[in-house]
Amino acid sequence: MTKSTRTPSVEITPGVLRAGIQILDTEGPDGFTVRALAVRAGVAPMAIYNHFDGLNGVLEALFTQGFSTLHEAVDIRTDNPLADFMSAGLAYRSFALENPGLYTIMFLHRFRNFEPSPAALYAAAMAHQALVAHVERCQESGLFPGVSPNDAAQVIWSACHGYVSLELIGINFSVKRDETYAVMLETLRDGFG
Amino acid sequence: MTKSTRTPSVEITPGVLRAGIQILDTEGPDGFTVRALAVRAGVAPMAIYNHFDGLNGVLEALFTQGFSTLHEAVDIRTDNPLADFMSAGLAYRSFALENPGLYTIMFLHRFRNFEPSPAALYAAAMAHQALVAHVERCQESGLFPGVSPNDAAQVIWSACHGYVSLELIGINFSVKRDETYAVMLETLRDGFG
DNA sequence: CATAACTGTAGAACAATGTTCTATACTTGT
DNA sequence: ACAAGTATAGAACATTGTTCTACAGTTATG
Numbered sequence: 001m002t003k004s005t006r007t008p009s010v011e012i013t014p015g016v017l018r019a020g021i022q023i024l025d026t027e028g029p030d031g032f033t034v035r036a037l038a039v040r041a042g043v044a045p046m047a048i049y050n051h052f053d054g055l056n057g058v059l060e061a062l063f064t065q066g067f068s069t070l071h072e073a074v075d076i077r078t079d080n081p082l083a084d085f086m087s088a089g090l091a092y093r094s095f096a097l098e099n100p101g102l103y104t105i106m107f108l109h110r111f112r113n114f115e116p117s118p119a120a121l122y123a124a125a126m127a128h129q130a131l132v133a134h135v136e137r138c139q140e141s142g143l144f145p146g147v148s149p150n151d152a153a154q155v156i157w158s159a160c161h162g163y164v165s166l167e168l169i170g171i172n173f174s175v176k177r178d179e180t181y182a183v184m185l186e187t188l189r190d191g192f193g
Numbered sequence: 194m195t196k197s198t199r200t201p202s203v204e205i206t207p208g209v210l211r212a213g214i215q216i217l218d219t220e221g222p223d224g225f226t227v228r229a230l231a232v233r234a235g236v237a238p239m240a241i242y243n244h245f246d247g248l249n250g251v252l253e254a255l256f257t258q259g260f261s262t263l264h265e266a267v268d269i270r271t272d273n274p275l276a277d278f279m280s281a282g283l284a285y286r287s288f289a290l291e292n293p294g295l296y297t298i299m300f301l302h303r304f305r306n307f308e309p310s311p312a313a314l315y316a317a318a319m320a321h322q323a324l325v326a327h328v329e330r331c332q333e334s335g336l337f338p339g340v341s342p343n344d345a346a347q348v349i350w351s352a353c354h355g356y357v358s359l360e361l362i363g364i365n366f367s368v369k370r371d372e373t374y375a376v377m378l379e380t381l382r383d384g385f386g
Numbered sequence: 387c388a389t390a391a392c393t394g395t396a397g398a399a400c401a402a403t404g405t406t407c408t409a410t411a412c413t414t415g416t
Numbered sequence: 417a418c419a420a421g422t423a424t425a426g427a428a429c430a431t432t433g434t435t436c437t438a439c440a441g442t443t444a445t446g
Binding site for chain 3: 055112
Binding site: 389394396 | 439
């Protein structure tokens with residue numbers, strides 16, 4: 001009686017995605033290869049082509065998953081719009097620091113021959129809309145007058161993304177990083193009036 | 194009489210660097226290969242190893258050159274500190290959009306096996322110091338009270354980098370990009386008080 | 387001018403990569 | 417029990433970074 005070495009179909013897709021995240025978290029983009037994915041997921045290299053559209057298919061799936069998770073992370077709603085706005089800013093950074101692998105695919109590395117599909121970019125746009133909604137709710141409470149919600153959301157996203165990306169790639173000259181990030185969010189809040 | 198096919202030593206280094214920038218500007222990181230560099234610079238592939246420390250050596254040189262150029266671009270000094278601060282913000286974006294190849298190496302792509310050396314990171318720190326100086330000069334004029342110049346510089350850099358990097362990788366939902374960028378700089382200026 | 391030291395070039399070679407193909411063997415549904 | 421579907425192993429190919437070697441053009445020195 002020999003133990004089967006064959007992975008059931010339904011376990012392959014999630015297993016490969018989990019392996020991809022692990023590899024990116026621990027080894028970075030360099031380790032993200034077909035053979036490494038197969039080894040870590042315990043499947044044959046061919047599985048990457050049978051269950052995804054090659055390496056790009058895996059990247060596409062993780063790209064979309066990343067923006068969905070980010071969307072959920074910043075979609076905070078209590079009865080205090082301004083507090084929610086600040087919480088979303090903090091949640092953005094937490095997502096990035098806790099999911100460096102996904103963040104790498106989403107923003108920090110252009111993989112060979114990979115271009116996110118329109119469907120994947122739609123997931124990114126939805127995450128952006130969550131920020132727009134925060135600004136709109138603040139404006140309904142009389143805050144942030146005179147700025148377009150879309151522009152304000154882009155400004156916030158830019159600042160948050162810029163901060164965490166500089167942090168992740170090792171070009172951040174702040175000593176107390178949590179405090180400097182808080183200063184940034186407060187500066188934006190005050191700057192929007 | 195056959196025309197010489199040999200490139201004089203002194204022309205090789207600058208030629209390879211120029212070729213590298215051209216490749217990154219037109220084809221992106223995927224096209225940045227030893228053989229492509231050699232073809233475009235009109236030298237032998239071996240030149241990349243004789244004149245640089247392989248592909249990483251070329252990246253290192255371009256990384257450092259990028260931060261030096263960025264440093265010069267934001268190092269603006271008139272008799273109006275606040276205007277200089279705003280000009281530096283605009284100059285940052287101009288640098289990025291005009292030098293997408295260099296910007297890619299500096300911030301947008303983790304090349305295989307490439308880690309910038311301490312000397313290269315020093316060039317990055319010097320560029321950061323130029324921003325710190327802007328904030329300090331504003332504070333000498335009574336502006337931006339109550340914020341650490343280092344923190345303020347990190348906040349500004351984060352916002353500017355975040356904005357242009359989202360722009361360069363195609364995840365920017367602003368319609369009038371120049372105007373939104375201006376709104377961001379004004380928001381930071383006002384937010385710092 | 388002649389000769390030696392240096393240096394750029396061409397081309398082969400190697401391991402690792404993404405990708406495709408084929409034959410085999412396991413699983414599942416009827 | 418049997419047929420259809422699917423996961424696997426392994427070979428194969430082009431391209432990549434890198435190293436090595438033999439050769440030829442350039443430059444410095446006598």
